[in-house]
Amino acid sequence: MSLIYLICRAHGYASRLxxxxxxxxxxxxxxxxxFVEHLAATEYGEKLKTVKTLIELENTIAxxxxxxxxxxxxxxxxxxxxxxxxxxxxxxxxQNIVWLLRMKLGKAxxxxxxxxxxxxxxxxxxxxxxxxxxxxxxxxxxxxxxSKAYKLPETVGSLLELEAELWKSYYMRVFxxxxxxxxxxxxxVKRLLGLEVELxxxxxxxxxxxxxxxxxxxxxxxxxxxxxxSRRKLRHFLESYDExxxxxxxxxxxxxxxxxxxxxxxxAEIERLRILKKFAEKQRIPKFISFFYVIKYILxxxxxYRDLRAILISIYHGIPNxxxxxxxxNS
Amino acid sequence: MSLxxxxxxxxxxxxxxxxxxxxxxHELLEMKRDQLxxxxxxxxxxxxxLRRKVELEMEDLYRDLAIIHAIYGSKELISSSRTLSDHMExxxxxxxxxxxxxxxxxxxxxxxIKNKYPLHITRVAEKASxxxxxxxxxxxxxxxxxxxxxxxxxxxxxxxxxxxVVIPTYENLIKRIGEIIDQSALEEFMRIKLVxxxxxxxxxxx
Numbered sequence: 001m002s003l004i005y006l007i008c009r010a011h012g013y014a015s016r017l018x019x020x021x022x023x024x025x026x027x028x029x030x031x032x033x034x035f036v037e038h039l040a041a042t043e044y045g046e047k048l049k050t051v052k053t054l055i056e057l058e059n060t061i062a063x064x065x066x067x068x069x070x071x072x073x074x075x076x077x078x079x080x081x082x083x084x085x086x087x088x089x090x091x092x093x094x095q096n097i098v099w100l101l102r103m104k105l106g107k108a109x110x111x112x113x114x115x116x117x118x119x120x121x122x123x124x125x126x127x128x129x130x131x132x133x134x135x136x137x138x139x140x141x142x143x144x145x146x147s148k149a150y151k152l153p154e155t156v157g158s159l160l161e162l163e164a165e166l167w168k169s170y171y172m173r174v175f176x177x178x179x180x181x182x183x184x185x186x187x188x189v190k191r192l193l194g195l196e197v198e199l200x201x202x203x204x205x206x207x208x209x210x211x212x213x214x215x216x217x218x219x220x221x222x223x224x225x226x227x228x229x230s231r232r233k234l235r236h237f238l239e240s241y242d243e244x245x246x247x248x249x250x251x252x253x254x255x256x257x258x259x260x261x262x263x264x265x266x267x268a269e270i271e272r273l274r275i276l277k278k279f280a281e282k283q284r285i286p287k288f289i290s291f292f293y294v295i296k297y298i299l300x301x302x303x304x305y306r307d308l309r310a311i312l313i314s315i316y317h318g319i320p321n322x323x324x325x326x327x328x329x330n331s
Numbered sequence: 332m333s334l335x336x337x338x339x340x341x342x343x344x345x346x347x348x349x350x351x352x353x354x355x356x357h358e359l360l361e362m363k364r365d366q367l368x369x370x371x372x373x374x375x376x377x378x379x380x381l382r383r384k385v386e387l388e389m390e391d392l393y394r395d396l397a398i399i400h401a402i403y404g405s406k407e408l409i410s411s412s413r414t415l416s417d418h419m420e421x422x423x424x425x426x427x428x429x430x431x432x433x434x435x436x437x438x439x440x441x442x443x444i445k446n447k448y449p450l451h452i453t454r455v456a457e458k459a460s461x462x463x464x465x466x467x468x469x470x471x472x473x474x475x476x477x478x479x480x481x482x483x484x485x486x487x488x489x490x491x492x493x494x495x496v497v498i499p500t501y502e503n504l505i506k507r508i509g510e511i512i513d514q515s516a517l518e519e520f521m522r523i524k525l526v527x528x529x530x531x532x533x534x535x536x537x
Contacts, residue, residue, distance in 0.1 A: 058405055099410040106413025116406050158446040159414055207450060217446055265451040266395075266402045310401040317397035327401050 003182065005079040007289055010072065010297040016043060017304055020330050026311050027324045032057065035312055044308075054316050058309055065305035066120055072294070073122065081291060084189075087177040088295070089123045094170045096120075096128060097144065098163050104137045105159065125149035157217065164221035171197055171223050185291035188283045192295060194227025195279055199256060199272045201225060201234055202246060206260045209243040273329045277303055303329040336504065338511045346508065350501040357493040364490055366429050367483045371476060378472045385465045392462060395455050403451065411452045417442035421467065431482040433475040436467045 022038070029035050036048045036057075047060045069089060076082035096117045103113040110132050117128065126149045134140035141162075145152050150169040156162045174193060178186050201222050208218035215238060222231045229237075237245065243261050247254055256275060259268035280296040310327040325331045336342070400408050420440040425432050441460065448456045 055405055099406060102410040102414045105416055107416070108413055116410060118406075159448075160446050160450065163449070203450070212453065213450065214446065263454055265454065266399050269402055269451060306402075306404075309404050313397070313401040313404070317400065319397055319401060323398070324401075327398065 003080045003291060004289060006072075006075050006081050007291060007293050009075050010294045013068065013072065014297050014300065016068075017300055018042060018308075023304075023307050023311070023328065023330050024325075026308070027314070027328060028321055029311075029315055032312060032315055035315055054312065057312050061305060061308045061312070062118065065301060066118070068301055069120070069298070070122065072298070076294075081181065081294065083180040084174075084177045084291075085294070085298075086123050087174050088298070089120070090125060090170055090173070092118050092120050093124045093126070094150075094166050096124070097126065097131070097150070097166055100128070100131055101137060101140060101162065102159065104131075104134065104140045107136075157220070160213075160217055161220050164223070167200070168223050171225075175226050181291050188290065188292040189295055190227045192276065192279060192283075192292070194225055196276060197223045197225040198228035199253065199275065201229065201231075202250060202253065202257060203260055203265075203268065203272075205234060205237055206243050206246055206257060208238055209241070209246070210261060212263075215239075267326060270327060270329060273303060273306070277329060336508070338508050338515070340512060343505060343508045343512060346501060346505050350498065350505060353493060353497055353501065357490065357498065360486055360490045360493065363429055364483065364486045367431070367479055367486060370428055371479045371483060374472055374476045374479065378469065378476060381465060381469050381472065385462060385469055388458070388462050388465065392455065392458050395458065399451065399455060407449075408452075411449050414449070415442055415444065415447050415456075417447075419463065428475070428479065429482075431478050433478045434471060436471040438464060438467065 022042075026035060026038055029038065032054070036051075039045055039048055044061065044064050047064060048057065051057050051060050073082060073085060073089070076085045099116050100113055103116065113132060121128065126144065126147045131140045131143050134143055141152060141156070144150055150166050152162070152165050156165070171193065175190070178190050178193070181189060204213065204218045204221045207213040208215050213221075218238060219235055222234050224231055237249075243257075246257050247261075250257060253275060256268055256271040259265070259271055277299055280292075280299050283290075283292055283296070307328045307330050311324065314324045314327060319327075396408075417440075419438065419442060422437045422439050424435045424437060426435040427433070441464070444453065444456050444460055
């Protein structure tokens with residue numbers, strides 16, 4: 001089967017995504033019971049029937065999200081594109097390792113850590129079980145180093161640097177893997193990844209400019225971006241300019257940057273995902289039958305997953321409706 | 332109050348001395364009570380002020396935490412909360428206010444949270460850290476109020492007991508003993524007078 005089959009299936013799967021109207025309706029609900037009832041007729045309905053607690057609800061939504069990714073990956077394995085997709089989806093593996101290391105640092109038990117991890121072992125580059133068995137953080141880092149899946153320096157100054165190193169390894173691998181997708185589709189994928197890294201790097205710059213992050217740590221956290229501002233240039237920005245410079249120099253991301261400057265980082269995260277989604281949507285029309293559409297579908301999947309999670313936690317905490325809308329990527 | 336009463340001048344003198352001592356003690360206890368009332372009033376006003384501040388800060392913190400929870404999910408929040416391996420260290424020292432032992436909480440070590448939390452959590456972690464210091468202060472003042480209130484109650488009971496029971500009892504006793512001594516002195520005087528008269532009469536017959 002050719003890659004076109006995967007793209008067409010992604011188009012088909014996209015029709016199962018929840019409509020924006022339903023997401024907005026869900027955001028206006030007052031109880032978790034109503035939330036479950038409203039999703040009864042969707043893919044989530046059957047699985048949500050038996051769940052009771054917030055964490056169970058969260059896990060069920062994550063389960064549907066992962067099942068969708070697994071289906072896509074299965075088709076990709078038969079029709080090509082799996083090589084890149086697997087590497088791209090390794091971000092959930094990095095996320096798992098990050099959570100695992102944080103918990104190890106906090107001396108959490110194996111059971112506690114296991115309950116936290118995303119059950120997506122198919123894409124894992126590393127034996128998670130082995131890290132789980134590690135007695136402390138140092139031993140866990142040794143396991144990661146030995147696996148050679150992630151490049152970690154011999155000495156790590158802080159947890160932030162450690163997490164940044166993992167993400168650096170991930171993006172380096174994904175950028176390399178772009179060569180495995182058809183030449184005509186590479187540009188969009190590379191630009192999207194470039195944008196993703198650009199936004200992460202700019203956040204690091206601004207946090208350093210507003211003195212919420214040491215310059216030394218910030219420099220170590222920069223991720224190499226072959227499709228955006230280079231690390232060398234970012235270092236120069238860091239040394240020479242204040243936060244206003246970034247607003248003038250990167251006007252396209254103004255809303256994102258302003259939120260970081262004003263200390264509203266969680267909202268900046270939503271803005272980051274909105275920018276990525278908007279970028280993917282812009283590329284869609286001229287390149288309808290393109291591998292990029294599969295990536296766009298994955299972004300949409302993640303946006304739906306995060307929106308549903310945000311809504312149910314908002315309902316749980318009784319966050320006002322107007323604030324809930326600000327937490328949605330699909331608002 | 333049980334006293335073995337002896338109707339003697341010596342005992343009366345002793346009672347008067349005791350009463351004078353009790354009155355002095357009563358005065359001192361009254362002064363202590365007034366001072367404790369002043370201290371408790373001061374502590375309550377500090378407590379109310381700090382509590383209002385902490386309540387507002389807590390509301391703000393919970394709002395931020397709920398938003399972070401909604402955006403990043405429970406797993407991110409749980410794992411982030413475990414990243415600080417250092418623990419805060421406090422020392423509780425005894426302090427005396429008008430003889431009342433109250434605790435004084437001193438923060439010996441406050442972990443540095445810079446670069447220790449994920450960047451999106453740092454701000455909330457900083458807020459929480461500041462609130463913990465305020466909460467400790469609040470607990471300290473609350474404990475001071477409790478201890479002073481307990482001592483104030485005891486002091487008040489003592490002042491009232493002295494004022495309403497002990498002092499009146501002593502005064503009555505002194506008055507009664509005084510009267511009895513006066514009466515027996517008069518009787519003695521009369522008896523002597525009669526004896527003198529009888530002796531004079533007897534001498535005249537001889």
